[in-house]
Amino acid sequence: MTIKQTVNNPYSPWMDDDAPEADIVISSRVRLARDIAGYPFPHLLSGQSAEDVMDIVGRAVEDEDLVRRLGKLKVVRLSQLPSLDRQILVDKHLISPDLLKAGGEEAKGVVISEDERLSIMINEEDHLRIQCILSGLRLQDVYLLADAVDDALEKRVNYAFSDRYGFLTACLTNIGTGLRASVMLHLPALVASGGIRDVLTAVSKLGLTVRGLYGEGTEAAGNLFQLSNQITLGQSEEDIVSNLVSITRQVINRERTARRYIYQQKPEALQDKVSRAYGTMRHAYLLSAGEAMQLLSDVRLGVDTGLVKGLSHRTLSELMVVSRPAYLVKLGGRLSAQECDILRARLFREKMAEINQTNA
Amino acid sequence: MICERCKQRPATVHYTEIINNQKKQMNICEVCAKDEQIASFNLMPQQNLHDFLAGIFGPGSEVDQLQCPQCGLTGHKFSAHGLLGCSNCYQEFEDRIEPMIRRIQGTGVHTGKVPARSLGRYRVIREVEQLKKSLRESVAREEFEKAAELRDRIRETEQKLAGEEYENDHQANGE
Numbered sequence: 001m002t003i004k005q006t007v008n009n010p011y012s013p014w015m016d017d018d019a020p021e022a023d024i025v026i027s028s029r030v031r032l033a034r035d036i037a038g039y040p041f042p043h044l045l046s047g048q049s050a051e052d053v054m055d056i057v058g059r060a061v062e063d064e065d066l067v068r069r070l071g072k073l074k075v076v077r078l079s080q081l082p083s084l085d086r087q088i089l090v091d092k093h094l095i096s097p098d099l100l101k102a103g104g105e106e107a108k109g110v111v112i113s114e115d116e117r118l119s120i121m122i123n124e125e126d127h128l129r130i131q132c133i134l135s136g137l138r139l140q141d142v143y144l145l146a147d148a149v150d151d152a153l154e155k156r157v158n159y160a161f162s163d164r165y166g167f168l169t170a171c172l173t174n175i176g177t178g179l180r181a182s183v184m185l186h187l188p189a190l191v192a193s194g195g196i197r198d199v200l201t202a203v204s205k206l207g208l209t210v211r212g213l214y215g216e217g218t219e220a221a222g223n224l225f226q227l228s229n230q231i232t233l234g235q236s237e238e239d240i241v242s243n244l245v246s247i248t249r250q251v252i253n254r255e256r257t258a259r260r261y262i263y264q265q266k267p268e269a270l271q272d273k274v275s276r277a278y279g280t281m282r283h284a285y286l287l288s289a290g291e292a293m294q295l296l297s298d299v300r301l302g303v304d305t306g307l308v309k310g311l312s313h314r315t316l317s318e319l320m321v322v323s324r325p326a327y328l329v330k331l332g333g334r335l336s337a338q339e340c341d342i343l344r345a346r347l348f349r350e351k352m353a354e355i356n357q358t359n360a
Numbered sequence: 361m362i363c364e365r366c367k368q369r370p371a372t373v374h375y376t377e378i379i380n381n382q383k384k385q386m387n388i389c390e391v392c393a394k395d396e397q398i399a400s401f402n403l404m405p406q407q408n409l410h411d412f413l414a415g416i417f418g419p420g421s422e423v424d425q426l427q428c429p430q431c432g433l434t435g436h437k438f439s440a441h442g443l444l445g446c447s448n449c450y451q452e453f454e455d456r457i458e459p460m461i462r463r464i465q466g467t468g469v470h471t472g473k474v475p476a477r478s479l480g481r482y483r484v485i486r487e488v489e490q491l492k493k494s495l496r497e498s499v500a501r502e503e504f505e506k507a508a509e510l511r512d513r514i515r516e517t518e519q520k521l522a523g524e525e526y527e528n529d530h531q532a533n534g535e
Contacts, residue, residue, distance in 0.1 A: 040431040040446045125443070151476070159475050160447035163485050165461070166470030168447040172461055177472040233461070234468015 003076050003112055007085040010327060012092050012116045012133075015317035019136020022313055023304040024252050026184040026224070027093070028139045030146040030241075033169045033178035034128040034153075035160040041170035042104070042123040050107030053127050057120065059156055061111055066152040070113040075122065078108040087326035093133060094119045118149055126169050126178075128153070135313075137248060139181055143241050166233060176233030181244050185251060188223040188301045189258035199254055200225075206247055207231055222293035222320070227251070263305055274302030282352040286338075287345040292323040295348075310359040315351065322347050363389035428452040481521065488517050 006012075014027040035041060036056060039049055054075060061073040078086060078099070089095045095110055099121050109122035121129040130153070132146040160168040166176035174180070190196040200210050211226045227248060229240045262270050277298035280287075287295070300316050302308035321327055323344050329335055332343045361371040369389035426435040433445030435453065444450065450457065474482045491514045498507040 035447065037447055041444065043441070043443055044431050044433065044445045147473070150473075154475050154477070158477065161475050161478050162447070162450060162470075163478075163482060164469055165450060166472060168444075168450055170443045172444070172457065172464050175461070176465065176468065176470045179472070231465055231468070233465040233470060236472045 003081070003085075003110075006092075006094070006112055006116060007081075007088045007330075010092070010318045010321035011314065012094070012317075012321075014093070014116070014133045014135045015314045016135045017313045019134070019138065021137040021252055022135065024185055024187070024255050025137040025248065026186055026313075026317065027133055027135055028137055028142045029093070029131065029133040029182050029184070030139070030142045031180045031182075032128075032130040032146055032150055033126045033174040033180070034130065034150070034157070034167060035169055036127045037158045037160040039127065042107070042125065042127060043170065045104075045107060045123065050104070050123060053123060054107065054109055056157055057109070057111070057122050057128060057153075060153045061120070063152040063155060066149065069148065069152075070115065070118055073111050073113060073118075073120075075109045075111050077106070078110065079105045084326050084330050088321070088324075088330065089119075091321050091324040091326055092116075094131075095121055096124060096129070099124045117145065120149075125171060126174070128157075137183065137245070137252075139183065139241050139245050139248075143179075143181065143237060147237070173230075174232050177235070177237050177240065179232055179237050179240055180228050181241050182226050182228035183244065183248050185225050185227065185248070185255070186223055186297065186300055186304075187225055187251070187255050188297050189262055190251075190255050191223045192262065193258045195254065195258055199251055203227060203247055203251065206243075208244065208247060221290065222297040224297070259301070259305060270301075270305065271307060273298050274305075274307050278302065278308060278352075281348045282356075283349065284345045286341045287323070287348060288341055289323055289325070289344070292344055292348070293320070296320055296323075311355060315355065319348065319351060322351075361387055363387070363392055365389070365392040426453060484517060484521055488514060488521070491517070 014029075019025075036053060039045065039053055042050075042053075045053065054077075058075045061075065066073060081089075083100075086095070086100050089110070089112075090097050090100065094112055094116060099108060099110070104123065107123045111120040111122070112118070117132055117134060119131045119133075121131070130146055130149055132142045132149065134142045134145075162168055167174075167178040169175050169178055187196060187199075190199055204210060207230050209228050209230045211228070212221060212224070227244065229244055232240075235243075277295040280291075281295050281299060296316050296319055299308055299311065300313070303311050303313065303316070325340060328340050328343050328347075331347075332339065335343065363369050363371045364386060365388045369391060371387040371389055373386075373388050373390060373393040427433070428445055428449045429452070430448040431445035433449055435456070438444065438449075438453065444453070444457075491510055495507055495510040495514065498504075498510060
């Protein structure tokens with residue numbers, strides 16, 4: 001699969017069903033920040049040095065072990081990608097919004113494996129940002145994958161490393177392990193019951209950061225929350241990962257309790273909410289982005305409480321990408337805000353009709 | 361107009377937010393606006409992270425005059441952006457960075473992964489630390505003969521390390 005196929009297809013394997021704790025944990029992700037010794041960090045990198053960094057990474061991803069594991073890998077320059085395609089990669093969580101910040105496009109690049117489990121951003125805040133993503137709660141697995149990629153790259157890249165501060169990065173918040181592990185959680189019952197506030201306060205006291213769906217500075221649309229470790233120095237990678245796993249398990253328990261409570265105490269209210277959302281997805285002619293996210297959340301809760309049958313997590317996650325402006329514009333050309341809402345509603349109706357047919 | 365959030369009270373607060381080129385408009389009541397504010401505060405602890413870090417570093421100090429000879433980053437520029445310029449900056453600005461690291465990361469020293477090519481060196485550094493500890497113990501116990509022996513071994517190992525450091529710095533990438 002080329003990068004072209006990646007941006008044309010809203011599906012990504014992190015959306016797959018049958019993953020551990022998939023009723024609450026949508027995906028597990030690990031990111032390693034790495035810089036190359038002897039080169040200024042990307043914000044001070046210019047001309048030839050930036051090219052050198054691209055070349056070094058380009059050669060490093062040809063490593064045999066890496067290719068055997070993840071298929072052929074190729075550096076794609078950001079400047080080779082239309083801006084819509086870049087945004088779709090962000091919407092699919094394969095690159096960060098920061099990579100698209102203005103400036104230095106010529107020197108920025110991305111490597112995405114065929115199965116989309118691995119992406120490497122080049123010259124974002126650091127020379128390399130190695131990212132791996134899997135569906136459900138599989139943080140250990142996803143860390144091991146990123147670690148193996150890191151080992152393979154390291155054969156040909158001389159990383160900036162200090163005995164005291166570990167891997168050296170442009171920002172002090174990433175030094176040491178350079179590891180940011182995160183989980184994306186769907187917490188509709190905690191939001192509905194108001195319990196979310198206590199949970200978020202508690203996790204932030206335990207050294208975790210909570211963010212909205214699209215990383216730093218985004219709102220929690222569709223009851224989706226990202227938990228990640230804040231501290232990167234002084235703990236081993238295994239400790240960081242297992243700490244995040246155990247806190248995530250606590251949050252999962254809270255959410256399950258809240259869901260059970262709603263299911264037992266207000267079954268009609270829950271059934272009503274889920275069914276209305278389902279009906280709107282099938283029949284609406286105008287859907288704003290915000291409403292679409294809310295509907296997807298309500299229906300997902302319906303799927304996970306057994307009230308909705310025949311709909312997969314994958315379909316709902318795909319629709320999240322589909323309902324983003326970038327994908328709509330790619331499909332329909334230049335669109336006004338209202339035309340976006342019309343197209344979004346149409347795509348939702350079509351998908352739902354397709355599913356009803358398969359299930360009939 | 362009714363509040364979009366609670367769908368009960370009249371909407372009196374209208375605001376527009378633009379994040380990553382995504383425009384979001386909200387018409388909500390005052391009660392919900394307050395809630396939203398609290399909620400978004402909770403969710404964005406790192407929004408202006410670099411500015412925030414720059415604030416800790418503090419402007420106007422004599423450190424602002426420092427400059428990294430490798431990348432040219434000045435203390436002043438670091439104050440403004442909160443990002444270091446290259447790995448050498450960690451040595452150049454060490455005095456100023458060290459307390460910042462403690463504030464951001466706690467009292468940690470790296471205990472995680474070590475790149476394979478630094479692994480041997482890393483072990484030697486740990487060994488030197490161990491030898492120094494034994495040396496202190498020997499001195500405390502007044503075992504001077506043993507202490508002298510340890511001192512020589514430390515000196516020898518440290519010299520070897522310094523030589524390797526030079527080689528490492530000149531090891532090219534990708535070859």
